[in-house]
Amino acid sequence: xxxxxxxxxxxxxxxxxxxxxxxxxxxDAIGAQELLFPALLPREPYESTGRxxxxxxxxxxxxxxxxxxxxxxxxHEEMFTLAVKDLFGxxxxxxxxxxxxxxxxxxxxxxRAGVLxxxxxxxxxxxxxxxxxxxxxxxxxxxxxxxxxIFDRLGFDYVIVKAMAGAMGGSKSEExxxxxxxxxxxxxxxxxxxxxxxxxxxVVPQADPVDCSAVPAAHxxxxxxxxxxxxxxxxxxxxxxxxxxRPWTAADTLKNVLVMLVHPDGRREPLAxxxxxxxxxxVKRLEAQVAPAEVAPFDEKDFARHTDLVKGYxxxxxxxxxxxxxxxxxxxxxxxxxxxxVTGADEPGRxxxxxxxxxxxxxxxxxxxxxxxxxxxxxxxxxxxxxxxxIEMGHIFQLGTKYSAALGLQVLDQHxxxxxxxxxSYGVGVSRAVGCVAEGNHDxxxxxxxxxxxxxxxxxxxxxxxxxxxxxxxxxxxxxxARGVSVLLDDRxxxxxxxxxxxxxxxxxxxxxxxxxxxxxxLIEIKDRRTGSRREVQVDGIVxxxxxxxxxx
RNA sequence: CGGGGCAUGGCGCAGCUUGGUAGCGCGUCCGCUUUGGGAGCGGAAGGUCGCAGGUUCGAAUCCUGUUGCCCCGACCA
Numbered sequence: 008x009x010x011x012x013x014x015x016x017x018x019x020x021x022x023x024x025x026x027x028x029x030x031x032x033x034x035d036a037i038g039a040q041e042l043l044f045p046a047l048l049p050r051e052p053y054e055s056t057g058r059x060x061x062x063x064x065x066x067x068x069x070x071x072x073x074x075x076x077x078x079x080x081x082x083h084e085e086m087f088t089l090a091v092k093d094l095f096g097x098x099x100x101x102x103x104x105x106x107x108x109x110x111x112x113x114x115x116x117x118x119r120a121g122v123l124x125x126x127x128x129x130x131x132x133x134x135x136x137x138x139x140x141x142x143x144x145x146x147x148x149x150x151x152x153x154x155x156x157i158f159d160r161l162g163f164d165y166v167i168v169k170a171m172a173g174a175m176g177g178s179k180s181e182e183x184x185x186x187x188x189x190x191x192x193x194x195x196x197x198x199x200x201x202x203x204x205x206x207x208x209x210v211v212p213q214a215d216p217v218d219c220s221a222v223p224a225a226h227x228x229x230x231x232x233x234x235x236x237x238x239x240x241x242x243x244x245x246x247x248x249x250x251x252x253r254p255w256t257a258a259d260t261l262k263n264v265l266v267m268l269v270h271p272d273g274r275r276e277p278l279a280x281x282x283x284x285x286x287x288x289x290v291k292r293l294e295a296q297v298a299p300a301e302v303a304p305f306d307e308k309d310f311a312r313h314t315d316l317v318k319g320y321x322x323x324x325x326x327x328x329x330x331x332x333x334x335x336x337x338x339x340x341x342x343x344x345x346x347x348x349v350t351g352a353d354e355p356g357r358x359x360x361x362x363x364x365x366x367x368x369x370x371x372x373x374x375x376x377x378x379x380x381x382x383x384x385x386x387x388x389x390x391x392x393x394x395x396x397x398i399e400m401g402h403i404f405q406l407g408t409k410y411s412a413a414l415g416l417q418v419l420d421q422h423x424x425x426x427x428x429x430x431x432s433y434g435v436g437v438s439r440a441v442g443c444v445a446e447g448n449h450d451x452x453x454x455x456x457x458x459x460x461x462x463x464x465x466x467x468x469x470x471x472x473x474x475x476x477x478x479x480x481x482x483x484x485x486x487x488x489a490r491g492v493s494v495l496l497d498d499r500x501x502x503x504x505x506x507x508x509x510x511x512x513x514x515x516x517x518x519x520x521x522x523x524x525x526x527x528x529x530l531i532e533i534k535d536r537r538t539g540s541r542r543e544v545q546v547d548g549i550v551x552x553x554x555x556x557x558x559x560x
Numbered sequence: 561c562g563g564g565g566c567a568u569g570g571c572g573c574a575g576c577u578u579g580g581u582a583g584c585g586c587g588u589c590c591g592c593u594u595u596g597g598g599a600g601c602g603g604a605a606g607g608u609c610g611c612a613g614g615u616u617c618g619a620a621u622c623c624u625g626u627u628g629c630c631c632c633g634a635c636c637a
Contacts (some may be wrong), residue, residue: 039591065636116636471596
């Protein structure tokens with residue numbers, strides 16, 4: 008209807024309901040209780056937790072006739088927290104897990120890929136409430152197991168990866184990604200197989216200190232017209248060859264990248280990141296580190312404001328909270344104490360050589376902002392990393408006390424003391440799952456729904472115009488319905504058999520039953536959409552055969 | 561918000577360079593035939609060429625502005 012806003016037509020809606028049913032069954036199975044909040048919410052709770060501002064432009068905001076602010080809920084941590092605060096007061100009421108399957112609203116900067124990424128979408132969100140970390144761990148593990156069952160039943164390939172808690176706040180977090188080459192998320196896994204993480208969550212270990220006692224004192228050299236790493240390396244090799252005869256490479260240079268952090272309150276803070284010259288800053292990784300601040304480019308106007316910064320020749324000398332500019336300076340963890348670098352001298356056309364980290368300069372800390380590449384060592388030592396793409400289908404978080412503390416959710420413990428409840432937050436993209444399952448289950452002829460999700464159990468095709476054929480088809484359909492098997496009956500008289508067969512394949516119902524030519528010999532055909540295999544069954548045995556097919560698969 | 565592209569019967573497109581009475585495929589409607597792998601023949605309906613200005617005797621075509629949509633990047637289930 009409009010970007011990111013879609014209408015569910017009858018068959019698709021039935022699939023959506025099937026996904027909801029599976030999610031409900033598995034949530035109920037871990038003892039979660041379903042409820043339903045409004046999507047239209049007042050501003051105040053979101054103000055209390057700071058998310059009215061943090062969510063920024065991603066939030067649909069509206070104003071009522073009296074001028075009060077409202078929002079369309081993007082996620083409901085606040086509402087669940089307040090509901091529990093209202094209803095419970097004792098540790099005896101916990102542990103507790105609540106969930107809802109509800110329409111969410113986010114004003115996405117770029118909705119795309121149809122229902123995979125809408126501005127209005129259906130999500131299952133659940134929240135666990137516990138008195139201590141052990142309880143939270145148990146609730147988290149229960150959800151993790153339930154999600155494994157849900158995604159197994161939905162029938163697509165997925166991986167579970169470590170994730171950043173991001174704007175939700177909190178600590179431990181994992182994502183369930185449907186593997187897809189055109190996915191929006193990049194994740195990495197180790198070749199040995201024991202490590203998988205969203206690129207944002209990859210933690211590069213701090214490099215061990217190296218011995219620098221033999222390194223000569225730092226010295227500044229002329230390197231005219233070398234504002235980029237590439238030109239610097241070329242110039243250094245031509246005019247300042249290394250003592251050991253090995254050529255300079257980009258990895259020998261220390262690149263200092265400036266960005267502007269934009270905080271939720273609008274405050275702008277410059278930040279400098281030092282990293283090996285052969286790596287780029289990954290903005291996604293950086294933003295995950297600095298959330299809820301956003302990252303903006305450091306533009307010409309910003310340079311004009313900081314005249315101490317010489318574009319293209321920025322070095323550690325000018326940076327750091329104690330440096331000339333006072334700009335916070337964070338290093339990539341690959342930059343070891345004692346390592347030797349070529350870097351900017353803060354003068355046009357000049358660079359510093361033999362600059363040693365820890366001897367000649369220090370930084371204000373480290374940051375996980377450099378890009379992750381194929382072939383990088385896995386953080387846990389299990390081989391090297393390879394990158395792949397996926398679509399985020401589920402996300403589980405240990406929130407801790409971010410929301411309970413902000414909104415004052417406390418209960419009395421065994422000793423009669425108030426303790427702040429610790430929370431977990433768990434989401435499944437329900438409408439997204441429909442698109443994702445369709446994406447993963449089709450062939451050249453059309454869709455192939457997994458049996459549990461199929462809009463109906465059986466697609467019954469009556470071919471031709473023969474009255475006996477249609478009468479039989481209708482009777483079989485009625486008998487199947489009476490046995491609890493849902494049927495889509497194609498009784499179009501004017502369409503040729505070929506058209507009906509193609510349509511049946513396009514719709515993708517897993518079992519196709521054809522009443523037609525064979526009826527003269529007392530036979531009805533059963534086709535399996537996925538394998539294409541077909542068999543003929545006597546008319547009087549057709550109902551049993553189809554029921555067995557539908558139930559048995 | 562940055563970059564690119566497209567707006568022409570219901571759908572998909574051509575026409576635009578070089579202004580001259582808008583065309584093709586599919587679909588739709590009517591009739592007859594056809595019916596196990598997207599039928600055939602005959603007939604018919606249907607378009608302010610996204611919108612607003614401008615140039616011109618004349619604009620789908622050239623110019624200016626504007627809006628909408630699609631795709632690629634930074635955000636998220």
